[in-house]
Each structure stands twice: as C-alpha cells, then as structure tokens.
Amino acid sequence: MTTMTGTLDLGRIPDEQFDPHFHLRVAVVFYDQVLGSVILKPVSRTVPLAFSVPFSPALFGFRRLPAALTVVIGADAAAIDLLGTDTLRHEVALAGLLNAPMEALVIPVGTLRPGIAQYGRWLVGSGFFPVAGGMACTPPDEGALDAEIAELGSEDARRNDYTIESEDDNPGRLVGTALSADEERALDVMKINTDAADDRGAREVRVAGSCSSRPWHVAPSLLRLRAEINLRWPDRDKRSDGTIGDQSHCERPSDHNPNERSSVNAVDVDKDGIAPMEVVRAALLHPSTNYVIFNKTIWSREYGFRARQYTGANPHTAHVHVSILPSAAAEQDSRGWRIWPVAAPKAVTGAAALSVDGLRADGAPAFDVGRTYEVLLTLDGKQFEVALTVLRAH
Structure with missing residues (x-):
C-alpha cells in the first residue's frame, strides 16, 4: 500500500465565508482513474488540515508507480463528479520513485491552497x-433514450450523416502549446463566432467518401452521447453534426473512417443551441474518450486532458468533435455521458x-x-x- 500525504490550507477563505459543516474530498488520480480518496472535515480555516490518502497501484494494473499522479481536491462527491473541472489539482512528479517498492511508500505533496471563488463553487455545486x-441533473427516461439511439443508428440517419469536408482531426501532429489559465477561463464566457474556414459552407454538400462504401456503423457509445445531447437540447442546430468521413478523410488516418470493426469512432455536434463547454467537460469525464476538439482547443488523453491549442486547418468553432479510444470496449461502452435534462x-x-x-x-x-x-x-x-x-x- 502506498500513501499520499499533504496539507490543505483554507487560510485564503475569509471568516465570514468559511463553513465548518462543509466536507471536502481528497483523491489520488491517474488520468480518469481514482486510485484512492478520503473525506476531510475542516473545523477551522486557520488550522491547516493534514490528509493521508492510501492507495494501491497494483489494484489498477501498475507493477510500478506511473510517471505522474494528480492530487484532486473538491466537494465531497462521487468519483465521477470529483473528476470535473471545478477542483484543485496538483501534479506529483514521481520520476525519482519509479523503481521504488510500493509497500509502505509515502509520497509528500506539500500544501495546497484553494481560492475564494473555487471554494464558493464547491459549496454551491455540492448542493450544500x-x-x-x-x-x-436527472437521468433521461431510458425509453426515450433508447428510441433516440435507435433512430440515430438507423439506415436513414446513416444516409444523411456525413462529416465536414475541411476537418483534419489528427491529434498526433496538430496539438500545440498549453493554454494559459486566462485562456482556459475564457472558453466559458467568450462569444464564439464561426470562422469562414469552418464547416458551415462545407455542410452545404454532404458527400461521403469511398471508404464508406463498405458496411459501417457509428460506435454505440457515441450514439448514446448524441442521443443524450438531443434529449437535453431538443431544438438545437444540427447543420454541423456528422460521423462518417468524406473523401478527404478516406485519404488519411481519421476516426471518421470505419475501422477494422466497421466502427466510426468520432462524432461532430453543432455548437449552436447547446452549451458546448458542458459537452466538452462531460466527454472528458467519460472513460471511453480519447480526445475532444472545440474552438481551436484540444483536450487529449495523451496530455492528461489538459487544454492545448489545436493547430489544424479547421478551427472547430462551429462544432464539438469527440473521438473515443480505438478499442471494442470503448465502442460498446453503454455508460451514460451525464448530459441530462436539468432538474x-x-x-x-x-x-x-x-x-x-x-x-x-x-x-x-x-x-x-x-x-x-x-x-x-x-x-x-x-x-x-x-x-x-x-x-x-x-
């Protein structure tokens, strides 16, 4: 068993804003896996709160410690909620411990200090x-969801469901520098204007490529994603929706092309009529997601889903692109995306x-x-x- 230790300092929180009944959760995270967590019960904002999180990497398939882990602190919530964006995150480099025995290993992380606005978000978001x-949010009616999934997977839907022509979604060579904190915050509040180079014009001609001449289907996990979006925003714009690739996609590697299992592992969702960053965040929490592109920004599993500049020719300002992992398990994953109607x-x-x-x-x-x-x-x-x-x- 390995233990992560550190201290949470709430000294930035003014006396009048501190609430001693509010509980926090501290977790050790590797990508989207919560390896272990504990609940903290602060009694005073002036007394730093020590935490100790035991976890066993071996239970998650690690023979040795991974290169880096992340300590995540947020409102006391379920694991999937704790992995959201309104948390305090601290990366712990383990380069010097890679070959250390995991039994009884103690990893110090130092002192973490949440800000006032962050603490306030936890209070409100927790429902306290x-x-x-x-x-x-409330889960959608399963009958309505099943009907929507069936409709999206129908032959009629496939005949009219083609991706934009100018999209280039290869994250291996189109990932740029990391976004600054201000740039990340701006994604939530900026007025996003569709660029002329994006897909509004290309959408006028919906032509599939020759690679779609063989049998193909959209990955069931992505059909569920789009079905949840449709139920949440029934009147949304769908002009920039798409799945199967056009001819330009056929000529290069793309998740919009059918793979060896005839599965299309990418979907585009028009940004008009939805809250696009809500879709982005939900996708980043789902275990099947490989990367997401929106508004000149890419979040990829390879970089720990941290926001980075996207340098492809299509800025993805008209739609959100979601790609899942290239595995049968990711394609068939039936877990929900938590894009549910507001209660x-x-x-x-x-x-x-x-x-x-x-x-x-x-x-x-x-x-x-x-x-x-x-x-x-x-x-x-x-x-x-x-x-x-x-x-x-x-």
Whole structure:
C-alpha cells in the first residue's frame, strides 16, 4: 500500500465565508482513474488540515508507480463528479520513485491552497447551499433514450450523416502549446463566432467518401452521447453534426473512417443551441474518450486532458468533435455521458439572494444561457464569491 500525504490550507477563505459543516474530498488520480480518496472535515480555516490518502497501484494494473499522479481536491462527491473541472489539482512528479517498492511508500505533496471563488463553487455545486435554478441533473427516461439511439443508428440517419469536408482531426501532429489559465477561463464566457474556414459552407454538400462504401456503423457509445445531447437540447442546430468521413478523410488516418470493426469512432455536434463547454467537460469525464476538439482547443488523453491549442486547418468553432479510444470496449461502452435534462429548481433554504448584473434568483431571462457569471451569493448573512454557469432560461 502506498500513501499520499499533504496539507490543505483554507487560510485564503475569509471568516465570514468559511463553513465548518462543509466536507471536502481528497483523491489520488491517474488520468480518469481514482486510485484512492478520503473525506476531510475542516473545523477551522486557520488550522491547516493534514490528509493521508492510501492507495494501491497494483489494484489498477501498475507493477510500478506511473510517471505522474494528480492530487484532486473538491466537494465531497462521487468519483465521477470529483473528476470535473471545478477542483484543485496538483501534479506529483514521481520520476525519482519509479523503481521504488510500493509497500509502505509515502509520497509528500506539500500544501495546497484553494481560492475564494473555487471554494464558493464547491459549496454551491455540492448542493450544500441549494440555489434556485441550480445545476442538478436527472437521468433521461431510458425509453426515450433508447428510441433516440435507435433512430440515430438507423439506415436513414446513416444516409444523411456525413462529416465536414475541411476537418483534419489528427491529434498526433496538430496539438500545440498549453493554454494559459486566462485562456482556459475564457472558453466559458467568450462569444464564439464561426470562422469562414469552418464547416458551415462545407455542410452545404454532404458527400461521403469511398471508404464508406463498405458496411459501417457509428460506435454505440457515441450514439448514446448524441442521443443524450438531443434529449437535453431538443431544438438545437444540427447543420454541423456528422460521423462518417468524406473523401478527404478516406485519404488519411481519421476516426471518421470505419475501422477494422466497421466502427466510426468520432462524432461532430453543432455548437449552436447547446452549451458546448458542458459537452466538452462531460466527454472528458467519460472513460471511453480519447480526445475532444472545440474552438481551436484540444483536450487529449495523451496530455492528461489538459487544454492545448489545436493547430489544424479547421478551427472547430462551429462544432464539438469527440473521438473515443480505438478499442471494442470503448465502442460498446453503454455508460451514460451525464448530459441530462436539468432538474426542476431547488428550493432556497434561508434568506438567499444573488447579486450580479443581469442575473437574478427569480429566473428572469436577463442573462445568456451557457455563459458563466461571477456571482456574489448572500445566504443567512454570509457572502460567498462563486462562479455559476447558466444552463437554461426559466
């Protein structure tokens, strides 16, 4: 058994914003696998909180420690929620420990300090402080989902489901430098304009390539992804949707081409009428995902799903591209993507109010759906700086 040790310092959190009843979870993560986790129960923001996370790499197929692990801290939640973006992450380099025996090995990570807005997001996102119009989701009706999947996998759908002509989605040679923290934050709030070089014009001619002349099908896991998106946003634009490649795809390696199992392992989803970054984040949490491209940005498993510049000719500003791993298990994976309908607003407990320009707790449509707002939440006399993403207009 190996142990990861460190300290969580909540000293940045003002007294009036600290809540001693709020629990946090600390996890040791390797890519999308949670190797081990513990729950922290802070009692004071002034006392650093020590944590010790035991884990066994051998249980996950590691004979030796991998080159790097990540410590993730967030609201006390299920593992799949903890792997979301609103967490505090710290990479731990293990280069000097690669050949060390794993039994009784202790790996120190130092002190981690969350920011005020980050702490506020954990409070609100955890549901500990329910907010009107909250972001809780409910699984879709399985009957409706099955019907949507069947329709998307039908022969009629295949006849009209072709990818854009100008797309080049080879992550091996089109991954650029890492995005800065400001650039990553801007992905949530920027107004995305479709570039002329993107696929609106190419979509006017939907012609499959010769590589589609043999039998092919869309990977069932991707059919479920698109079905969930359709149920979540039934009136979305579908002009930039696509799966099977055109002739230019046939002439180069692409997940839009059928593989040896006749499976097409990539799907494009039009960005209009959806919250595209919500789709991106959901895809990054799914165990089948290999990489995602959107708005000149690529998140690939090879780079730990960290946002990097995408240098391909098509900037992917009109659609989100999702590619899964080239394996039968990934293609047949039936696990949901958690892109589910937003639940009814939760009741507000206590005297709560939201104070931000253009955003009101009564649900008045004075804001942009899909945009993230910095919000001052007042609850029972306490104020919390949080970031809330608007998922729908009431």
